[in-house]
Amino acid sequence: MRAQDFSAAETQAVYRAIHERRDMRHFAGGAVAPDLLRRLLDAAHHAPSVGFMQPWRFIRIRDAALRQRLHATVEQERVRTARALGEREDEFMRLKVEGLIDAAELIAVALADGREPHVFGRRTLPQMDLASAACAIQNLWLAARAEGLGMGWVSLFDPAEVAALLGLPAGAEPIALLCLGPVHEFYEEPMLQQERWARREPLSSMVFDDRWGAASALFDATQDREIG
Structure with missing residues (x-):
């Protein structure tokens, strides 16, 4: 066995994290220790990126009033989305689609400004900046699950409104509001499957x-x- 190889137990742990990761909406409050949060963000920062461009930026929302404003923005989009769903509007409105208020941590993820010069791997597929940032989010998700924390990716928001609330520079683009923290329990299966959506x-x-x-x-x- 080479030093770089994973043991059977380590390999199984990777697959377990993948299969037991859940998009969480129900949180138990509490807190995430700073050293653990740094470790999770470091896992995100070690994601692959096209041309090694590292387009991700993380904004930790610590101000309670700002969290409330972001929650209001998400709630507005939740209603608009429900209306756009037509006959499934009522069914959608019964779903819990975010945990912005209850989660211990709220982290906004944005694509950095100044991405245009990065043409390595993006000349014909410019959206690879988004794909790269999604890899970082997945790394964070899997690390959080391995640490016993839940995480949920919220994308129900108007990007311009969130960009203004977070003071993003021109060219930067918000792609996610990540709810992170302790949960009472993980869903046995994906929540939207559990709810028969x-x-x-x-x-x-x-x-x-x-x-x-x-x-x-x-x-x-x-x-x-x-x-x-």
């Missing part, structure tokens, strides 16, 4: 061989059922 599709329906729509030889019905 949606369900996880079988992996075999999303993996193709050679061209779009061509079923992959990796799967038959039994294998897909075992993985899912």
Whole structure:
């Protein structure tokens, strides 16, 4: 075994964090110790990024009044989203979609300004700055789960309103409000699946061989059922 290899237990722990990570909406208050928060943000900062551009910026919301204003912005968008859903409006309004007030920590994630010069890997796919920042958020999510903390990604907001509230410079763009902290328990399954809003599709329906729509030889019905 090479020094760089993971032990069987370490490997299993990685897969456990992936499969037991949940987009949390119910929080238990409390606090996140500063050394733990630094450790989680360091995990986020070690995410891969296209061209090593590191486009993520994190803003820790410590002012209670600012948190309330952000909550109001999210609530406004929640209502607009419900109306846009048409016949599912009432069903959506019964869902708990954020934990901004209850979570121990609220962290805004933004794409940095001055991203235009980063053309390495972005000349034809400029959205890779967003993809890179999403990797950082996923790192934070998995590390939080491993540390026993819940995290929820809230995207129900008007970007211009949040940018103004956070004093972002021109060119910077908010992409997430992350609710982070202790939870009473983790959902047994994704909350939106638990609430019958949606369900996880079988992996075999999303993996193709050679061209779009061509079923992959990796799967038959039994294998897909075992993985899912």
